[in-house]
Amino acid sequence: MESNQAEVMPRSDLDQVPDLKLEQLPGFSPEWTTRIEKNPHLKEYILKIYSEIHQTPTLALTLSRDMGAIKRPNIIYPVGDPIFIHIYAQGEEKSTLYIPIEPRLKNDRSLILNEVEKRMAFLLNQKSVFKSIEEKTEYLNKILEKMIKISPKTEIDELKPDPKKDGKKPLLNFAGKQDQIKLDKDTFERLKFEIFCEKLGSSILEPMIRDIYMEDIHCSGQGPLYVSHKTFGTLESTIVLRTNEELDAFVLRLSEVVGKPASHRDPIIDATMPDGSRINLVFGEDVSRRGSNFTIRKFALNPISIVELIKYGTLSSLVAAYIWILLEEKMSIWICGETASGKTTTLSAITAFMPESYKVVSIEEVPEVYVPNKNWVREVVRETGNSASEEQGAVSMFQLLKAALRQRPNYIIVGEVRGVEGNIAFQAMQTGHPSIATFHAASVSKLVQRLTNYPINIPKTHIDNLNAALFQSAVHDPTTGRYKRRVLSLNEILGYEPVEGIFNFVEVFSFNASTDKHEFRGLGTSYILDSKIAVMRGLDAQNTRLIYEEMFQRAEILEFLIVLGKLSYDEVLENILMVNRMGVKEAHALLRGKAIQKAGAKIEDDIRKKVRGG
Numbered sequence: 001m002e003s004n005q006a007e008v009m010p011r012s013d014l015d016q017v018p019d020l021k022l023e024q025l026p027g028f029s030p031e032w033t034t035r036i037e038k039n040p041h042l043k044e045y046i047l048k049i050y051s052e053i054h055q056t057p058t059l060a061l062t063l064s065r066d067m068g069a070i071k072r073p074n075i076i077y078p079v080g081d082p083i084f085i086h087i088y089a090q091g092e093e094k095s096t097l098y099i100p101i102e103p104r105l106k107n108d109r110s111l112i113l114n115e116v117e118k119r120m121a122f123l124l125n126q127k128s129v130f131k132s133i134e135e136k137t138e139y140l141n142k143i144l145e146k147m148i149k150i151s152p153k154t155e156i157d158e159l160k161p162d163p164k165k166d167g168k169k170p171l172l173n174f175a176g177k178q179d180q181i182k183l184d185k186d187t188f189e190r191l192k193f194e195i196f197c198e199k200l201g202s203s204i205l206e207p208m209i210r211d212i213y214m215e216d217i218h219c220s221g222q223g224p225l226y227v228s229h230k231t232f233g234t235l236e237s238t239i240v241l242r243t244n245e246e247l248d249a250f251v252l253r254l255s256e257v258v259g260k261p262a263s264h265r266d267p268i269i270d271a272t273m274p275d276g277s278r279i280n281l282v283f284g285e286d287v288s289r290r291g292s293n294f295t296i297r298k299f300a301l302n303p304i305s306i307v308e309l310i311k312y313g314t315l316s317s318l319v320a321a322y323i324w325i326l327l328e329e330k331m332s333i334w335i336c337g338e339t340a341s342g343k344t345t346t347l348s349a350i351t352a353f354m355p356e357s358y359k360v361v362s363i364e365e366v367p368e369v370y371v372p373n374k375n376w377v378r379e380v381v382r383e384t385g386n387s388a389s390e391e392q393g394a395v396s397m398f399q400l401l402k403a404a405l406r407q408r409p410n411y412i413i414v415g416e417v418r419g420v421e422g423n424i425a426f427q428a429m430q431t432g433h434p435s436i437a438t439f440h441a442a443s444v445s446k447l448v449q450r451l452t453n454y455p456i457n458i459p460k461t462h463i464d465n466l467n468a469a470l471f472q473s474a475v476h477d478p479t480t481g482r483y484k485r486r487v488l489s490l491n492e493i494l495g496y497e498p499v500e501g502i503f504n505f506v507e508v509f510s511f512n513a514s515t516d517k518h519e520f521r522g523l524g525t526s527y528i529l530d531s532k533i534a535v536m537r538g539l540d541a542q543n544t545r546l547i548y549e550e551m552f553q554r555a556e557i558l559e560f561l562i563v564l565g566k567l568s569y570d571e572v573l574e575n576i577l578m579v580n581r582m583g584v585k586e587a588h589a590l591l592r593g594k595a596i597q598k599a600g601a602k603i604e605d606d607i608r609k610k611v612r613g614g
Contacts, residue, residue: 020047022046024056025058025059026058027058027059027061028059029059032059032061035081039082040186041102042082042084045101049088055074058074058076060076060077063077063213063231064231068231068232068480072091072092072096073089073096074087074088079210082193083102083206085098085101085207085211086100087099087235095235095236096235098236099238100207100208102206103190106187107187108156109194111156111159112156112159112181112183115156115159116181116191120140120143123146137200140195140196140199140200141192144195146180148182149180150188151184153182156181159181203250205296208227208298209273209275209298212300215298216228216295216297217298218295219292219294219295220290221290221291221292221293222241223242224239224240225237233480233483244291244292248283248284251283251293254281254294255283258279259271262281264284267286267287267288268283269281273299275299277296277297277299278296278299278368279294279295279297297368300345302568302569303345304345304348304569305571305572306349306350306352307561307562307566308349312484314484315518316517316555317555317556317558317559318509318520319487319490319509319518320558321552322509322551323353323470324554324576325529325547325550326528327350327354329533330411330434331467331468332435332466333466333468334435334436334438334439334447334468334469335347335437335438336441336447336469336472337438337471337472338442338473338474341473341474342472342474343439343472346472346487347369347438348369350436351369352576354371356374357375358373359375359377360377360409360410360411360413361376361407361409361413362376362378362412362413362415363380363381363397363404363412363413363415363421364378364379364380364414365381365416366415368415370569371413372573379404381397382395397414398420401414401421401428404433411433411435412428412435412436414437416437416439417437419455420455420456420457422451422456423458426451426465426466429466430462439469443471445503447469448463451463460498460503461498463495463496463503464493464494467532468490468493468508468528469491469505470490471487471490471491473485473486475513486511487509488510488511489507489509489511490507491506491507491508492505492506492522506522506526507521509521523548524548529544529547534547553584553588554579555611556592556611557575557579557584557587557591559607559610559611560607564595575591
């Protein structure tokens, strides 16, 4: 297996590179001075590619979504020392590459690593317990210092196989300094990084796992790995698994890391990686003709906030405000769409709208949903072998959902409804336990088809226990040529008419693809706002307009947060909690004043027109 970044030049060749002053690179800042000094391999890499392609990369400390519109990107950004990523478009007819820049060993890599592995096996104390990864890293570095001697140059001839002994090299008896391996300082630092990745990190996947802009990692068989990047879309990486033997060994290792060893008997594994990422792998050529394969869905340490989704255009502030009111009033809403349409991201974002006093129980196969409530019970299915078979002692989503009904939650969140647990979810809604869930369906008709047929089998007359269904998808962006996620519609479920044999629903919001805007169709026609929430709040027909006014104000509050730069999940949550404590009117006045102070009086009119139209 290879982390196949462009080969770094020997230091003796650096003087031959055309004059290039790093401080003249686009995006250079004082912080980059520190990073380059701390990571000499980065400087060597930049000089190397400049000598080959005569182009200067742009240095970026962070990436923005706008960069996705760049036709031929040539950008380097950090993902945590000492790793950097180079996004490089080779040409119009070639793919854009995802190139990890890492301090990997340059010469005799396998020889050095194999010898170090053998010696570490004798020196490691298997009973040692560590409180943190930093503590374990320090322990491994001390062991390396025992077996390595820093020399002016690397001398490893004694480690190479002896031709006189049939090419075999016996394991050296490590007895002290006389047997230390002689490495130069640069090689030793690279060795420490290699050992960290292999023992504590994610091996060749370490750059991708660290990358906060990573969505998915794909291995379709032997050859290069591919990535789904949040900014630049699908990219070919320079990390390559060249043979089936190499691929099988790596896939087996991944399965062991997640605690579910793959085999020819059990070749399919679904699991969670140590960082929380979701992995699916298939082992062996007998079930995967191109060889073993795996897909990793990256877990986001910092969930995307509802305000960020509004800024990205995934949904409008008015859609978000409508959902905000629904969740405060304990309405059930399901997030529907195809695979990779952003359902879980949207679900995690809207959980910030639930009052902090609510008790929430979430049930998932793989933990992905984020809930900010302190009174949050997070339950995950338990598998025995590779199937959630109750006879084998596993705990299924069906069992967990039944148990959740006894825990008196204000909300039940189901990570993804697929089977009989959907029937229990509807029974829960009937008995006063509202639910939020993700579901694979592209429209209301497809939603009803799946709910009323095997294996969920919901009676048609029970469908209206679900109050609302949001549908989103990935739509093509003609500007960038890539796909962007958009809420296509938000519908109120009214129920089934047995006489006419039809399901009634109200499309409260719809997406206009030509303008890339969301249109509000529910003014004065929303069944939930007019006939449910108004009654719950004691409002008569003449005063239902107060609910709509409140919804507009909540939408404007979310727009004010964008103006004020309050985008992160924690910042948004803090302001939502403030709204809940102060009241909508008071919080609206406070945030409006701050927004005007920052952006000028015109911002109020701009936001008002954006939210209310006109």
